[in-house]
Amino acid sequence: MKIEVKELSKKYKEKDALKNISFTLEGPKIYGLLGRNGAGKTTFMEILAGQILETNGQILIDGETPFDNQQLTESICLIKEGQNFKKDLKVKNVLKIYSYFYPTWDEKLADELIQEYNLNLNAKVKTLSKGMESALGIIVGLASKAPITIFDEPYIGLDAAARKRFYEILLEEYETEKRTIIFSTHLIDEVSLLFEEVIIFQEGSLVLKEEADILRNNTYAISGTIPEVEAYVEDKEVIQKKQLAGMMTAYVYGNLQEAKSQGLDVEGIPIQDLMIYLTERKGA
Numbered sequence: 001m002k003i004e005v006k007e008l009s010k011k012y013k014e015k016d017a018l019k020n021i022s023f024t025l026e027g028p029k030i031y032g033l034l035g036r037n038g039a040g041k042t043t044f045m046e047i048l049a050g051q052i053l054e055t056n057g058q059i060l061i062d063g064e065t066p067f068d069n070q071q072l073t074e075s076i077c078l079i080k081e082g083q084n085f086k087k088d089l090k091v092k093n094v095l096k097i098y099s100y101f102y103p104t105w106d107e108k109l110a111d112e113l114i115q116e117y118n119l120n121l122n123a124k125v126k127t128l129s130k131g132m133e134s135a136l137g138i139i140v141g142l143a144s145k146a147p148i149t150i151f152d153e154p155y156i157g158l159d160a161a162a163r164k165r166f167y168e169i170l171l172e173e174y175e176t177e178k179r180t181i182i183f184s185t186h187l188i189d190e191v192s193l194l195f196e197e198v199i200i201f202q203e204g205s206l207v208l209k210e211e212a213d214i215l216r217n218n219t220y221a222i223s224g225t226i227p228e229v230e231a232y233v234e235d236k237e238v239i240q241k242k243q244l245a246g247m248m249t250a251y252v253y254g255n256l257q258e259a260k261s262q263g264l265d266v267e268g269i270p271i272q273d274l275m276i277y278l279t280e281r282k283g284a
């Protein structure tokens, strides 16, 4: 499904959570939506899922707006950090409700994932541990098979092994049936290899939208003495420079392989670091 974000703004009282954001997401891909705390990621995902209204601008999904549009929201599943489900419901009833809501619901996958995460179908949501509640969210998100599936920090309380399994299953499912997956996380290093495209927000604005492979191949860090690095970056597009004890590292937009072939001390920049450099607050 095509998602067009047009001059989107959201204001909470005096707070501008989103400031005039525009971009388009074309077709099924795994997108990483990144940014510091308070950058506007959750606000954006809630507008996209039709759960809240924008203040200005709009999001069009195949030409339609999601708010109050049940036919469209049947194609969108947003799993948040917590409190996705009513506390008094049993796990099996949560699954039943979502299976009625999503025409694309995959019962077999839901059953397999229940086994995988060892969830008790008769347990009430309020008796689940944080990790188990997250597992239920992950199961609903994956089994919904919604053409737009959004995970907003979906794994609070899940241990490293359970998170790893989630990433593996997500990828397996995506490979068998492509859909748009938007993944927001602060554990970027863990997940970044899944991302096909990276979107970075900073304080309500879009600072970057780029294919992950292009980012990996076209950004690098070069290190050396201050004069060496200064001379090298003179005609380059620099993201950031850092100095320590007479040495300098510059983070640069440019071809990684080309820089390597010149015998310089260069290395790729992990996406997590790139996000940090690009969103470093002035004066911080």
Ligand SMILES: Nc1ncnc2c1ncn2[C@@H]1O[C@H](COP(=O)(O)OP(=O)(O)OP(=O)(O)O)[C@@H](O)[C@H]1O
Residues within 6 Å of the ligand: 012, 013, 015, 016, 017, 035, 036, 037, 038, 039, 040, 041, 042, 043, 044
């Ligand atoms: N319901 C609300 N009422 C008032 N302000 C809000 C509300 N929801 C979000 N905000 C504010 O809007 C800004 C963006 O918040 P949002 O939750 O969208 O950011 P985020 O990028 O998801 O942050 P995090 O990574 O910490 O989850 C923040 O300054 C936040 O305090």
